[in-house]
Amino acid sequence: MKSITIIGTGYVGLVTGTCFADLGNRVTCLDIDEEKVARLRRGDLPIFEPGLEELVERNVAAGRLSFTASYAEAVPDADFCFIAVPTPSGPEGEADLGYVRAAASALAPHLKDGAIIVNKSTVPIGTADRVDHIVERQLPAERKGISFGVVSNPEFLREGAAVADFMKPDRVVLGAVRRSDAEQVAELYASLKCPVLITDPRTAEMIKYASNAFLATKISFINEVASICERLGADVRLVAEGMGRDARIGRAFLDAGLGWGGSCFPKDVKALTHMAAMSGCHPQLLRTVIEINKDQRLKVIQKLQDALGTLDGQTVALLGLAFKPNTDDLREAPALDIAHLLLSEGVQLRAYDPVAMEGARRVLPDVTFASDAYDCVAGADAAVVITDWNEFKQLDLGRVRRSMARPVLVDGRNIYEPAVARAAGFLYYPIGRGSSEPVK
């Protein structure tokens, strides 16, 4: 049993800490947000993540998992201190390292001899060195000379499937100056029996950015193909199917839609672009990937204008708000961009999401929130599918159509069969499905 402290108890920190506790370690999750810590101590999870609540309960009950807001309490006994704090975008698109610096400075005075600091936050290339310097500088005089390691261990979990992703990772990446430090961290993952790649710290940091940038590129690529399909009369869903069967390409991340969002892709692609530009490269592909993504939000507005004419005074129902299903995360969600664009056109907005409405009320004060999908679309001039929650796939389209003022359905996630939606009486606007009638 190892003693682990997780600094930052958000989506990554809480999942990582809870899962390490479940693997038999003694874990303290630390957060500077005292209200969050108080909620966690009451067993009230501040985030929605499938399967996490039971896991937290079980490990707290077993005495392996606890929560604190105190570095003095959490760090002195820790063999490993994982840093899982935010790295948001700064004004020029750079990753803001303020939270990481603050965490490194705060843990240093309490660090025990031989401890390993693990960077789990997504951090710019060179951050492991910076953390090493910060900690070295902040060690109190009487503890100068203690030995500690810094290992870069980027996280690849997906919100909505985070627990499963932690327990069954495709790979664990560990970047370290001393191989033995990486091997100690690898031991923590040993029971998961997954591939472990040990690299230097800069390469590990780059693997995370390159992975996210590649996935975002795949989505922007298929969205550009979708626009071409729409013009030339091809069906992007079948194009993706046909491409995806090629083992060199793969089907994942080839769903045309409203573009990528969430807490990672937008800031990580921007940060990599910024790092590239600052180091004298010309990141033209990455810039275009961002540009295509921005345009994708506008597709909804254009389709609504095609269907309704002027948008001023029309009522539009947004089905889904979270940036993807199975999460309540609204950070950089397409819904927010689309809502702001529609509100600026004078649209009356109604919205419904199965789990993201609490957060949405805070950021979208001018939107009316509905109690379910049917309530959301009642009386609306158009409905727009924003998030592909399963419950929207099961809607009775006839009932939806009958309750709306006008029969306009923009399917931003291609969740319906065009023939079915049209048979229900809708003017149906999917993304990139130019020849969307079945072959006779």
Ligand SMILES: NC(=O)c1ccc[n+]([C@@H]2O[C@H](COP(=O)([O-])OP(=O)(O)OC[C@H]3O[C@@H](n4cnc5c(N)ncnc54)[C@H](O)[C@@H]3O)[C@@H](O)[C@H]2O)c1
């Ligand atoms: N969310 C994801 O799906 C995901 C996936 C992979 C990697 N990441 C990366 O992991 C990092 C964390 O992301 P997240 O989504 O978990 O963030 P989050 O905002 O959900 O949680 C971060 C937590 O850190 C706390 N915090 C901030 N400064 C602190 C400090 N000095 N000491 C202690 N706690 C502090 C905050 O109060 C917050 O609770 C980011 O770098 C992100 O890019 C996120």
